[in-house]
Amino acid sequence: RIELPSGVADALAAATRVVVFTGAGMSAESGVPTFRDDLTGLWARFDAEQLATPEAYRADPDLVWGWYEWRRARVRRAAPNAGHLAVAELETLVPGTTVVTQNVDDLHERAGSRAPVHLHGSLFAPRCTGTAAHPADVPDAADVPDADVVPDADVADGDPAAGGRIPPPACTRCGAPVRPGVVWFGEALPRAALTTAIEAATTCDVLLTVGTSGVVYPAAEIPRVAMLHGATVIQVNPDPTPLDPVCAANLRGTAAQVLPTLVAAARR
Numbered sequence: 001r002i003e004l005p006s007g008v009a010d011a012l013a014a015a016t017r018v019v020v021f022t023g024a025g026m027s028a029e030s031g032v033p034t035f036r037d038d039l040t041g042l043w044a045r046f047d048a049e050q051l052a053t054p055e056a057y058r059a060d061p062d063l064v065w066g067w068y069e070w071r072r073a074r075v076r077r078a079a080p081n082a083g084h085l086a087v088a089e090l091e092t093l094v095p096g097t098t099v100v101t102q103n104v105d106d107l108h109e110r111a112g113s114r115a116p117v118h119l120h121g122s123l124f125a126p127r128c129t130g131t132a133a134h135p136a137d138v139p140d141a142a143d144v145p146d147a148d149v150v151p152d153a154d155v156a157d158g159d160p161a162a163g164g165r166i167p168p169p170a171c172t173r174c175g176a177p178v179r180p181g182v183v184w185f186g187e188a189l190p191r192a193a194l195t196t197a198i199e200a201a202t203t204c205d206v207l208l209t210v211g212t213s214g215v216v217y218p219a220a221e222i223p224r225v226a227m228l229h230g231a232t233v234i235q236v237n238p239d240p241t242p243l244d245p246v247c248a249a250n251l252r253g254t255a256a257q258v259l260p261t262l263v264a265a266a267r268r
């Protein structure tokens, strides 16, 4: 068990408004790879420019769609970890809790979190690329049939170009190709999600930042916004990150190890 600095336990016990800001490290103990941890991180195997940009999708839709299907199959086989469950429990202990995640998996939801704010979209909300008959701004989570992708297909370990190509399905409304419902590099974040996240960050007493490297903006701005508005910012990450200086406490541990102890402090 992690010994909490006294200020952390007191801040949590007194908090009425909490933001839990999460990144890929939140899902690492569920077996979903992170992006930047060396060796295991997804990007370590792929060139981000190759897969997570509108240009990549236009250039090779089957490769990009196949990679996201592989990720979706991985997530389907994963289970929420003790960290996700602790966050869901915090929501019942402190009703003024808002979960803001950069993750595109559904593990917070499956752990019982009511309405996590997805700053970078979701693997489970594919979108139509839009045609005149069906303007792209009409978010139509096309009911895309689940591809029978074998999650541990060696797409992740081999040359992405070699395997895992899956043609994107057609939109059920207009027939245009469907795209992953995630935010790609160079794309704007969903306005409603960003507004909700910033609003929560400016009004919270405590912000927990868990499992993010804090290098991708504007999401990485959220902990600083909270600190600037007087919140106590607590980081849960085995490694140091650029967010360290913004934090009142840096708990060097993993989500599944530390969050249950943090939530126990809020229970008192």
Ligand code: APR
Pocket (backbone or CB within 6 Å): 022, 023, 024, 025, 026, 028, 029, 034, 035, 036, 037, 041, 102, 103, 120, 210, 211, 212, 213, 214, 215, 216, 236, 237, 238, 239, 241, 253, 254, 255, 256
């Ligand atoms: N518990 C907590 N933190 C962990 C764990 C764990 N078990 N394992 C790893 N970490 C930490 C790593 O030390 C790292 O700081 O989680 C962080 C993961 O960082 P990234 O892989 O960069 O993931 P993230 O910060 O969510 O990336 C932000 O970048 O690629 C884009 O859109 C993508 O949402 C993503 C964004």
